[in-house]
Amino acid sequence: MAITALTAAPAQANESGLSAAERALLASDKPKTLTLDVKTGDIVAVTPGYPIRPTISNTNFCQSSDACFYSGQVPYADQGFFGTNGTITGSWPSRSGGWSGGYKAKFCWGSGTCGPVLDPLTPFNFGGSLVTGTSVTISGHV
Structure with missing residues (x-):
């Protein structure tokens, strides 16, 4: 199970399972969304941009x-x-x-x-x- 968090700055968590592209995005100033493991807090994925949330x-x-x-x-x-x-x-x-x-x-x-x-x-x-x-x-x- 994973949760998604927003960040604009590099995070301080285990990132050993990330690809080179994900590590580069994580270290950059670009908008990104992190997916965290709910049990360990480790970063399990980094995707570009912020999620679009409905505003109904x-x-x-x-x-x-x-x-x-x-x-x-x-x-x-x-x-x-x-x-x-x-x-x-x-x-x-x-x-x-x-x-x-x-x-x-x-x-x-x-x-x-x-x-x-x-x-x-x-x-x-x-x-x-x-x-x-x-x-x-x-x-x-x-």
């Missing part, structure tokens, strides 16, 4: 361009999702449906049930049932 965000209101999980019961608020491609998990009780907004979006609820990836500007509902939302994945912002 969630708020308790929906703007027209947000993907939205609608509340079906007071006092619960609508849940809006926006940002770059990614998935966010949570527990949003009493969801009556939603809207994909300006994204391709996939909504999940209950114990792992998910709908299809919806095209932008697509509304949906649960036919009068309420569910607990568990995740939203957005991609392809228009």
Whole structure:
């Protein structure tokens, strides 16, 4: 098992298993990502650049361009999702449906049930049932 760490400076750990190219990158000032062994802390890989992390965000209101999980019961608020491609998990009780907004979006609820990836500007509902939302994945912002 390994974890990934970001660094801009050379690390102080065992690097004996690295290739010559990885050791050169490690010693350089270039952006790099290190993969560390979780048991020993040794560097097991060095790759160029920083990883791209999704920046999907969630708020308790929906703007027209947000993907939205609608509340079906007071006092619960609508849940809006926006940002770059990614998935966010949570527990949003009493969801009556939603809207994909300006994204391709996939909504999940209950114990792992998910709908299809919806095209932008697509509304949906649960036919009068309420569910607990568990995740939203957005991609392809228009």
